[in-house]
Amino acid sequence: xxxxxxxxxxxxxxxxxxxxxxxxxxxxxxxxxxxxxxxxxxxxxxxxxxxxxxxxxxxxxxxxxxxxxxxxxxxxxxxxxxxxxxxxxxxxxxxxxxxxxxxxxxxxxxxxxxxxxxxxxxxxxxxxxxxxxxxxxxxxxxxxxxxxxxxxxxxxxxxxxxxxxxxxxxxxxxxxxxxxxxxxxxxxxxxxxxxxxxxxxxxxxxxxxxxxxxxxxxxxxxxxxxxxxxxxxxxxxxxxxxxxxxxxxxxxxxxxxxxxxxxxxxxxx
Ligand code: PEP
Numbered sequence: 001x002x003x004x005x006x007x008x009x010x011x012x013x014x015x016x017x018x019x020x021x022x023x024x025x026x027x028x029x030x031x032x033x034x035x036x037x038x039x040x041x042x043x044x045x046x047x048x049x050x051x052x053x054x055x056x057x058x059x060x061x062x063x064x065x066x067x068x069x070x071x072x073x074x075x076x077x078x079x080x081x082x083x084x085x086x087x088x089x090x091x092x093x094x095x096x097x098x099x100x101x102x103x104x105x106x107x108x109x110x111x112x113x114x115x116x117x118x119x120x121x122x123x124x125x126x127x128x129x130x131x132x133x134x135x136x137x138x139x140x141x142x143x144x145x146x147x148x149x150x151x152x153x154x155x156x157x158x159x160x161x162x163x164x165x166x167x168x169x170x171x172x173x174x175x176x177x178x179x180x181x182x183x184x185x186x187x188x189x190x191x192x193x194x195x196x197x198x199x200x201x202x203x204x205x206x207x208x209x210x211x212x213x214x215x216x217x218x219x220x221x222x223x224x225x226x227x228x229x230x231x232x233x234x235x236x237x238x239x240x241x242x243x244x245x246x247x248x249x250x251x252x253x254x255x256x257x258x259x260x261x262x263x264x265x266x267x268x269x
Pocket of ligand 1: 012188226246
């Protein structure tokens with residue numbers, strides 16, 4: 001089955017790959033992508049998006065190299081909803097615009113769990129991104145305890161409802177990506193089974209369609225994240241409602257990220 005929405009691959013570098021490591025990663029990646037006509041072709045034909053989310057301090061390396069690798073999209077792992085102000089340690093949407101970012105990851109479970117990010121804060125960040133022309137990659141997903149209590153659908157519904165409460169169908173159509181990331185699968189080496197991930201992603205699409213209309217629900221790319229690796233990416237991407245992957249550990253090395261890209265190409269073939 002051909003992917004309706006193409007495939008979106010997002011590499012979340014978390015707090016790895018500072019400017020020096022980012023520079024060598026990018027030069028190796030550019031060289032390898034340029035020597036593979038299939039990757040470039042799939043990107044040019046808008047069937048594949050390859051994106052990276054480095055730590056904010058490495059963004060300037062992406063900005064400076066943008067002409068060298070126009071095929072590569074990038075963004076941040078977080079952003080504040082205010083444009084500027086006394087918010088020590090934060091970065092804003094205008095700063096992302098200055099760095100020519102395409103996307104921002106919003107509501108990653110590490111931000112929710114380790115930094116106390118609430119559904120309300122996530123909602124404000126989503127709105128600030130959309131208003132500033134940055135596409136939010138909105139993360140939702142249940143903990144192990146919630147899964148064992150059979151509350152997965154309820155949890156993602158609450159997270160989506162809160163995050164998107166001030167968003168219009170037009171915004172959803174033009175600028176939204178959702179990543180389903182079960183918390184118990186992130187960085188653990190234990191990915192969700194293909195069909196379980198598909199069930200939740202289908203549920204997310206149904207929720208979006210119900211709230212924003214079928215056209216918007218069908219247009220949104222829904223990614224799966226949680227221990228995606230070269231060995232499991234193909235099975236996950238073959239699911240009808242999984243349009244891509246959010247990849248942590250396996251996006252840190254050029255070789256494994258490229259193997260994942262190659263797995264996506266097989267699904268697109
Ligand atoms: C993530 O960072 O969102 C993630 C899914 O990490 P990993 O692929 O390492 O589980």
